[in-house]
Amino acid sequence: MRRSRADDLLGTYVPGTSILHRSPLWLKTVVLLGACVAIMAVRAWPVSLAAFALSAVVSAVCGLGLRRWARSLRPLLLLVGVLSLYHLVANGPARAADVVLSLLAVVGITRLLITTTPLPRLIDGLVTLCAPLRRLGVDPERVGLAVSLMIRSVPWLFGVLSGLRDAAAARTVRPSPVQLVTPAVIATVDYAHRTGEALAARGLE
Amino acid sequence: MQPARRPGSSEPLYCADVTVTAEGPAGPVTVLDRVTCEFTAPRTAVVGLNGSGKSTLLRLFNGLVTPTSGVVLTGSVDPVAFPREARSLVGFVFTDPASQILMPTPLEDIELSLRRRVPDRVQRAEQALSWLRRMGLEHRAHHSVFDLSGGERQLVALAAVLAVEPRVLILDEPTTLLDLRNRLKLRELLDGLPQQQLVSTHDLDLAESAEHVVVVHEARILDQGPPELVLPRYRAWCAHGFPGETA
Numbered sequence: 001m002r003r004s005r006a007d008d009l010l011g012t013y014v015p016g017t018s019i020l021h022r023s024p025l026w027l028k029t030v031v032l033l034g035a036c037v038a039i040m041a042v043r044a045w046p047v048s049l050a051a052f053a054l055s056a057v058v059s060a061v062c063g064l065g066l067r068r069w070a071r072s073l074r075p076l077l078l079l080v081g082v083l084s085l086y087h088l089v090a091n092g093p094a095r096a097a098d099v100v101l102s103l104l105a106v107v108g109i110t111r112l113l114i115t116t117t118p119l120p121r122l123i124d125g126l127v128t129l130c131a132p133l134r135r136l137g138v139d140p141e142r143v144g145l146a147v148s149l150m151i152r153s154v155p156w157l158f159g160v161l162s163g164l165r166d167a168a169a170a171r172t173v174r175p176s177p178v179q180l181v182t183p184a185v186i187a188t189v190d191y192a193h194r195t196g197e198a199l200a201a202r203g204l205e
Numbered sequence: 206m207q208p209a210r211r212p213g214s215s216e217p218l219y220c221a222d223v224t225v226t227a228e229g230p231a232g233p234v235t236v237l238d239r240v241t242c243e244f245t246a247p248r249t250a251v252v253g254l255n256g257s258g259k260s261t262l263l264r265l266f267n268g269l270v271t272p273t274s275g276v277v278l279t280g281s282v283d284p285v286a287f288p289r290e291a292r293s294l295v296g297f298v299f300t301d302p303a304s305q306i307l308m309p310t311p312l313e314d315i316e317l318s319l320r321r322r323v324p325d326r327v328q329r330a331e332q333a334l335s336w337l338r339r340m341g342l343e344h345r346a347h348h349s350v351f352d353l354s355g356g357e358r359q360l361v362a363l364a365a366v367l368a369v370e371p372r373v374l375i376l377d378e379p380t381t382l383l384d385l386r387n388r389l390k391l392r393e394l395l396d397g398l399p400q401q402q403l404v405s406t407h408d409l410d411l412a413e414s415a416e417h418v419v420v421v422h423e424a425r426i427l428d429q430g431p432p433e434l435v436l437p438r439y440r441a442w443c444a445h446g447f448p449g450e451t452a
Contacts, residue, residue: 012309015347118347119309120316124326141320148317152309155351194304201267201297202307202318202366203289 013118018062020116025125032113036106045094048101055108064115072111073104080104123148145204149195160187215401216280216294216373218244218266223275225261236261238424239275244403248395250415250432251405252439257421259405263375266403267295280372296371296400300378302362303350311337311353311361312346318368336364340394356387363394374400380408409436422447 015021020028039051059069080100087096114122123144130140164183168175199205225237237258251259264270266279268288277284284291299305308314315333323329337343340360345353353361359379366374376395380388392411395402404411412418418435420428420442427447428435442448 012349013347118330119313120330121326145317148308148313152307152350155309155349156303159351191304194299194301195307197269198299198305198307200269200288201292201299201305203292203369204307204317 012115014064014068014115016063016116018116020058020062020112025117025121028113028117029125032109035109039102039105039109043095043098045097045101048098048105052101052105052108055105055112058112059108059115062112062116064112068115069108069111073107076104076107119148119151153191153195156191157184157188160184160191215245215247217278218242218249218280218373218403219276219278220262220265221276223265223272223277225258225265225270226273235424237265237272240424240426242419242426242429244417244419246401246415246417248402248404248415249417249419250412251403251419251421252407252409252412252436253405253421253427254443258424259421260377262421263297263377263403263405266373266375267292267297269297293369294371295373295375296366296369298359298363298366298374298376298379300381302355302358302382305362306350306358306365309349310347311342311350311357311364314350314361315365315368318365322369333368336368337361340364354387355382356384356390359383359387359391360394363391367398367400371400374398374402376402376404376406378405378407380406380411409440412436 035051039048042048056066056069060066080103083103084096084100087099126147127140127144130138130143133140133143161180161184164180164187165175168180196205220240220242223237223240224235226233226235228234240258240262251262253259261270265272265277266284268284268291271285279291280294282291282294306314308317312330312333315336316329319329319332323332334343334346337346340363342357342360342364345357345361350358350361359382363379374395380391383391388408388411392414395404396414402415404415406412413432413436415432418429418432418439419426420435420439422442427442428438
């Protein structure tokens with residue numbers, strides 16, 4: 001199932017009653033994002049490793065499961081490989097370990113926020129956060145809608161690519177990534193058009 | 206046979222001399238050609254071949270398509286001048302629910318519909334969940350829409366449209382992507398709704414359940430009337446050629 005892998009990239013809400021599920025959004029956000037900033041700022045790989053391990057523990061404690069935690073990191077495999085190779089050669093093992101572990105820890109931690117908060121709550125929070133922008137003529141509701149559309153569209157785009165690859169495979173053609181670009185762009189424009197139509201029809205534009 | 210739908214106060218859907226043209230690669234193409242009609246039945250079915258203009262006709266009534274000439278009225282609202290008002294009057298269900306569902310999970314999508322009318326977060330979630338319950342999809346509330354079956358997605362799309370309580374429901378080939386079981390289920394749900402319905406369809410069983418059937422052919426309304434008269438003619442035309450066609 002390629003599609004579920006694509007879903008893993010951003011994560012979806014997992015219902016539950018853990019302390020993270022129950023704590024207010026602003027507190028969760030401040031603590032988790034604060035941890036992320038700290039991890040990025042402190043350039044010591046043992047700290048990153050500890051944070052990474054902690055994200056696994058918290059994930060298990062909050063009833064999200066270690067498997068879901070591990071799965072959320074899988075889309076990063078390629079990136080992690082390339083990054084570790086580069087930093088290993090360029091900056092030595094300590095720096096490589098720090099960069100890679102920081103990345104994994106930050107993804108693991110932000111995942112906790114996304115999987116324990118329903119998306120509408122996150123969007124509500126974002127809208128509240130953007131409220132001061134109203135003075136500059138920006139409608140915070142629109143910002144929220146745009147972000148949720150983006151979140152919904154990422155798995156759809158992965159689905160398009162895998163669908164095109166399957167269609168080519170069924171015709172025993174092996175397309176180069178470049179050849180997939182044109183149909184993918186056409187499908188995406190069509191999707192955008194239909195999304196716009198649905199937004200208009202639902203009175204949300 | 207079918208449960209009687211409450212006719213309620215009907216919102217006549219009215220077209221006078223409407224022409225719609227679109228830019229094609231070889232000059233303008235006429236999608237609807239001087240169409241005049243008025244739909245007041247509790248359920249009106251629009252049948253016709255692929256590309257005959259059915260979808261365009263449906264989209265006129267919520268302002269998704271603007272006529273090149275002619276007048277459209279949705280109830281007493283002109284959808285060209287007041288698309289927002291027309292769209293709050295009309296709920297529109299698309300053929301492909303995947304493009305209609307805008308949020309990652311069913312519950313979130315229905316909440317999106319409710320954002321404006323229910324400012325309280327808890328109430329909003331409760332109402333959204335009760336809509337899913339009505340559709341028998343409560344257990345799917347937090348699943349990714351990509352994991353739902355086609356039938357479940359269509360029901361979510363319908364729930365999201367019904368949540369804003371429109372007076373009229375317009376459905377563009379709502380059963381085309383569904384299997385027979387889901388088709389029957391959707392029809393049962395539609396039969397129980399108070400809203401006036403305008404449905405384009407290739408599903409002649411669904412068309413048969415309407416009080417009024419309209420045949421659109423080559424951008425014009427070729428025939429209309431009660432299903433028991435119109436549908437046999439439509440079947441014969443499909444098999445042996447439409448009037449004016451050389452077989």
